[in-house]
Structure formats: structure tokens, C-alpha cells
Amino acid sequence: MVQLIFSLLMGLALLAALYVxxxxxxxxxxxxxxxxxxxxxxxxxxxDLLPPEFVSxxxxxxxxxxxxxxxxxxxxxxxxxxxxKIALLWAxxxxxxxxxxxxxxxxxxxxxxxxxxKAELSLALRFxxxxxxxxxxxxxxxxxxxxxxxxxxxxxxxxxxxxxxxSAKSLDFLAASxxxxxxxxxxxxxxxx
Numbered sequence: 387m388v389q390l391i392f393s394l395l396m397g398l399a400l401l402a403a404l405y406v407x408x409x410x411x412x413x414x415x416x417x418x419x420x421x422x423x424x425x426x427x428x429x430x431x432x433x434d435l436l437p438p439e440f441v442s443x444x445x446x447x448x449x450x451x452x453x454x455x456x457x458x459x460x461x462x463x464x465x466x467x468x469x470x471k472i473a474l475l476w477a478x479x480x481x482x483x484x485x486x487x488x489x490x491x492x493x494x495x496x497x498x499x500x501x502x503x504k505a506e507l508s509l510a511l512r513f514x515x516x517x518x519x520x521x522x523x524x525x526x527x528x529x530x531x532x533x534x535x536x537x538x539x540x541x542x543x544x545x546x547x548x549x550x551x552x553s554a555k556s557l558d559f560l561a562a563s564x565x566x567x568x569x570x571x572x573x574x575x576x577x578x579x
Contacts, residue, residue, distance in 0.1 A: 421557065424490035427483040428553050435480050436543055436550070444473060447533040466531055473532035474524060480546065481520040487553050488513045509552050516545045 434440075443449075453465045491509060519542040526535040 421490070423486055424553065425557055427486035427490075428550055428557065431480065431483045431487075431546060432550050432554075435476065435483065436546055438543070441539060441543055444469075444476060445532050445536050445539050447536075450531075450533055469532050470527060473527045473535070477520055477524045477527060480542070481517065481524075484513065484516050484520065484546065484549065487549065488517075491553070491556070505552070509549070512545055512549050512552070516542065516549060519545065 454462050523535055523538045523542055526538055
């Protein structure tokens with residue numbers, strides 16, 4: 387009878403372990419989604435929105451000077467209106483991606499990367515600076531046009547680069563710790579065999 391009860395308990399334990407492996411907890415899924423979202427935000431910022439040549443071209447006064455010299459007043463107004471819309475959309479996209487990174491760092495990063503208090507405070511200050519500059523930048527673009535916002539754009543791009551570097555270190559740390567965990571586990575299992 388004892389063997390039957392023991393066998394049933396072992397079977398239930400195996401079923402429970404199988405259930406946990408097949409259906410991961412919602413918290414684990416959200417953690418994975420947060421890391422993926424942060425990685426996508428970081429990639430979007432670094433490769434799509436913040437390359438220096440793209441930013442300098444978007445906020446260049448040379449295009450406006452060319453259009454102003456070679457076209458009518460209606461064309462100049464249309465060009466300025468379209469460039470303003472594009473610059474405002476760009477600033478909004480930068481701000482959204484920065485907010486995605488900020489959410490990751492506020493909600494998940496401290497559980498994974500064990501940032502020091504000094505690093506967390508520095509990163510929080512940079513996020514606050516970046517958010518404020520994005521807002522000011524949007525106001526300048528709306529009020530005076532994209533070519534007038536160049537100093538704010540360069541300040542924002544510099545801070546965003548530092549935030550991206552800190553975020554990349556956190557995400558790289560996560561990838562390295564996961565790889566170490568996987569390789570360490572396989573090495574132990576091979577040593578047992």
C-alpha cells in the first residue's frame with residue numbers, strides 16, 4: 387500500500403513538473419516580453435531614430451534654404467509644414483521608445499541586472515532629462531520649425547546615446563547571465579553522465 391501511495395505521489399509530482407514546463411507562469415512571460423520590448427526599443431533608437439546623419443539631415447537648414455531660394459511662397463510653406471510634421475513625429479517616436487526603455491528599467495531591470503543604486507539614480511536622471519528635452523523639443527519644433535531646434539536635438543541625441551548604452555549593458559548582462567545559466571546547467575548534467 388505504501389508503494390502505491392508513493393508511486394501516485396511521484397506521478398503527481400511528475401505531472402506538476404510537466405505542467406510547469408509546458409505552461410510557464412504569466413510573470414515569466416511578462417518578463418520575457420519586457421526584455422523583448424526593451425531590446426526592440428533600443429534597436430529602434432540606435433538604428434532608426436538616432437543615427438547622426440539621419441538626425442542632422444532631418445533638422446538641416448540647408449534643405450529649407452534650397453527650397454526657399456528655388457520655389458514659390460506656397461512651396462516653401464508646404465515644405466516647412468511637412469518637415470515640421472515629420473520632425474514632430476520623429477520626436478514623438480523617440481519619446482515613445484525612451485518611455486519603453488524607462489518602463490523596462492523601472493519594472494524589470496532591477497530584478498535581473500542588479501544595478502547599483504548610483505547607476506539606477508544616474509539612469510533615472512538621464513531618463514528625466516531626456517523626457518524633458520523631448521517635450522521642449524516638440525514645443526520648439528511646433529513653434530519655430532525643425533531647423534530652429536538643432537541645439538535641443540543634439541543635446542537630446544547625446545543623452546539618448548548614453549541611455550541607450552546603459553540599457554544595452556543591462557540587456558547584454560541579461561543575455562550573458564542566461565547563457566551562463568544554460569551552459570552551466572548542461573556542464574553539470576554532462577559531468578553527472
